[in-house]
Amino acid sequence: MSDDDTMPEVGEQDLRFGDELPVLPIRNAVLFPGAVAPFDVGREKSVALVEDIDGLDQPVIAIFAQRDPGTDDPTQADLYPVGVAARVLKALKHSSGNYSLILQGLVRIRMEGMLMEKPYLKARTSRLEEPRDEDVETEALAMSLRDIAKQVIQLMPELPREAGSLIDSIQEAGQLADLVAANLDAPVDEKAQLLETIEVKERIRKVLRLLTRQLEILKMRERINSQIKEEMGKNQREYVLRQQLKAIKEELGEEDGDAGDLDVLDERISKANLPREAEEVARKQLKRLRSMQVGSAEYTVVRTYIDWILDIPWSQITTDNLDIATVRQVLDEDHSGLDKVKKRIVEFLAVRKLKKDKKGPILCLIGPPGVGKTSLGRSVARALGRKFVRISLGGVHDEAAIRGHRRTYVGALPGQIIQSMKKAGTVNPVFMLDEIDKIGHDFRGDPAAALLEVLDPEQNDTFADHYLEIPYDLSKVMFFATANVGDTIPPPLRDRMEIIEIPGYTRNEKLAIATDHLIPKQLDEHGIKEGQITFSREAIEVIIDSYTREAGVRNLERKLAGVIRGVAVKVAQGEEGPYPITDAEGIIEYLGAERFTSEVAERTEDTGVATGLAWTSVGGEILFIEATQMKGTGKLQLTGQLGDVMKESAQAALSWVRTRAPSLTISEDFLEKHDIHIHIPAGGMPKDGPSAGVTMMTALVSLLTNIRVRHDVAMTGEITLRGRVLPVGGVKEKVLAAHRAGIKRVILPERNVADLEEVPAEIKEELEFIGVSHMTEVLELALETPEKLDLPAITLEEDKKSGAKHARQKEAPPPA
Secondary structure, three states, X not given: OOOEEEOOOOOHHHOOXXXXXXXXXXXXXXXXXXXXXXXXXXXXXXXXXXXXXHHOOOOEEEEEEEOOOOOOOXXXXXXXXXXXXXXXXXXXXXXXXXXEEEEEEEEEEEEEEEEEOOOOOEEEEEEOOOOOOOOHHHHHHHHHHXXXXXXXXXXXXXXXXXXXXXXXHOOOHHHHHHHHHHOXXXXXXXXXXXXXXXXXXXXXXXXXXXXXXXXXXXXXXXHHHHHHHHHHHHHHHHHHHHHHHHHHHHHHOOOOHHHHHHHHHHHHHHHOOOOHHHHHHHHHHHHHHHOOOOOOHHHHHHHHHHHHHHHOOOOOOXXXXXOHHHHHHHHHHHOOOOHHHHHHHHHHXXXXXXXXXXXXXXXXXXXXXXXXXXHHHHHHHHHHOOOEEEEEOOOOOOOHHHHOOOOOOOOOOOOHHHHHHHHHOOOOOEEXXXXXXXXXXXXXXXXXXXXXXXXXXXXXXXXXXXXXXXXXXXXOOEEEEEEOOOOOOOHHHHHOOEEEEOOOOOHHHHHHHHHHHHHHHHHHHOOXXXXXXXXXXXXXXXXXXXXXXXXXXXXXXXXHHHHXXXXXXXXXXXXXXXXXXXXXXXHHHHHOOOOOOOOHHHHOOOOOEEEEEEEEOOEEEEEEEEEEEEEOOOOEEEXXXXXXXXHHHHHHHHHHHHHOOOOOOOOOOOOOOEEEEEEOOOOOOOEOOOOOHHHHHHHHHHHHHOOOEOOOEEEOOEEOOOOEEEOOXXXXXXXXXXXXXXXXXXXXXXXXXXXXXXXXXXHHHHOEEEEEOEHHHHHHHHEOOHHHOOHHHHHHHHHHHHHHHHHHHHHOOOOO
């Protein structure tokens, strides 16, 4: 075949079907009868077919569309079953060896089978005869098709004007449907279905559906284009008017205030000492701002964004006070106690003195309310000479509160982290995250997850705020988080912080805080001069013991303020004083009757009452566990709003007592005709945990043996069915609660004795601590007359069981 051949014409009547026809697969296209279209041929088999056309009786080939255009060597299964016999009108060979063909579709054919696959495809085909339905319905369908096609042509200016005349010139319905289908913008599989549809009416209906869809799309495009042109015209007109106004102002010599303002912004960017990325963003936005219309909404958004970039501190830093002695003095002036936190701050300063680029610590202070967690952050900032900022996370349930909103939202702002940095004005403030244990989360996101990046020293040097979209360095910030309980803090967040637990204050610490801090503060706030009122040590101790019962000092401060207010009334009436507050009688005048008294001795006068120790989120508490029995059928009743774990501890205690009844001088059938009722007062408060097991067992033994529990003894510990005493948590808080309540002896698990190191020395001097490992030791120490019980027999029995167990293990044969 030559480089540019034109084939001799062959009419449809000259085609012979049933003979073999070479097959040319085409991709991403469907050829219809009557349509003329160009095709590029480049595959090896297709090129071989084109070069062999001269050897064919007629320049007619079979055209079938591929199902998958990615198949390079298609077989019969890869082709649609219905195609067209096509005349090769022209073939043009390129320098690359490929060909361009111009083909004219003649008639529909069906592939009956593949006869040859090399050097090109050849198949046996059969002609599909088209039925001629010339009824009224066919004419109506053809008319509808012709009308819609003309509407489409009008909406497509790229089509030639002769297209409408061509539509009118075709009278046969089937040819009209094929012509429209060939020019439809539709997927290959839908066009292949049209080619396979032989029945004329059905084919026209399918073409009408596709054509109607295309008409609707074109109408929508026309509407959109009209709206865009109209808006562009309005904006262009406004721009021209503003340019004219600008020219008029220049002629009149009037300054453009906005342009001057933008020059000021440019100067601020130059002087701001921004990081390279932040400066690039700021200058890019300023460039956009210069080309915008001043009154547009976008202008305000961009201007606000640039202001935020310039207002945030990027390099401003305060110099730390590295004098350790001075820092210690400031911390001691502001807070009594809290030695753990003070020690950690001093350690940080020491390291910072040796290594200048040390990153700021991330500390989490966990303790009951009123112990000074929040004020401690302010004190640390004062000691170090840093700025102090604080945000409260209690009730925050939107991630945007931490990371901010994206600028696409109306009224978007940075998150509280960036806003607080702006308030601080330096890159190294002391940053307090208050109430981190009370963060919520809902469909708007989880703020705790957003804080993971803030509180990770490995990540927070590139903190990403959604509003800024510029990395911001938080690594120099000293973060303090506060919480009342650690259990509600998500584990990944808790893992990123250094936990420092702050227990409640001792009586002596409260006395020192009241004398050194609270009383001077309240005198100043109420306008009372020094000397007009004085508090004796005894008076302050009375307020601590009889008017407050807390781990912190908030209520203590309120009570002191109440006394001072009473004196202020007298001073305001002209009675200058002085007013010495020396004893309980002087306090009753201002605060009324005492609110708290020691109930320990009164509560333990009866048998079946034991004093336990409990840990709560507001510090330690003492619990009075009461047991009684009445006639019944052997039931155990538990009241006081107890949790499942505490109920199970009561069951375990009763089971141990029943199994050791003879040694405890208790009748073995004591439960057959009696019910046992265990109650823990303060029923309005939910209670749970295993640490009351020892106390419940002691109360049961006291009830059933009629031996009272010593009133100056409190206890804590988990029990097993064998009577073993297991360790518990919150030892320091429980010991402080025992000390506040006037307890003299504390019984605790032997494995918890090491935890007493955290207890202040003055508490250790006033209390007796005894570690136990078995319930017999508890009963011997807690009951008034334990000699009435055969406790050694229980111990001996337990030892025998333990020895027998060890012996069995020793004699057991080795495993095979």
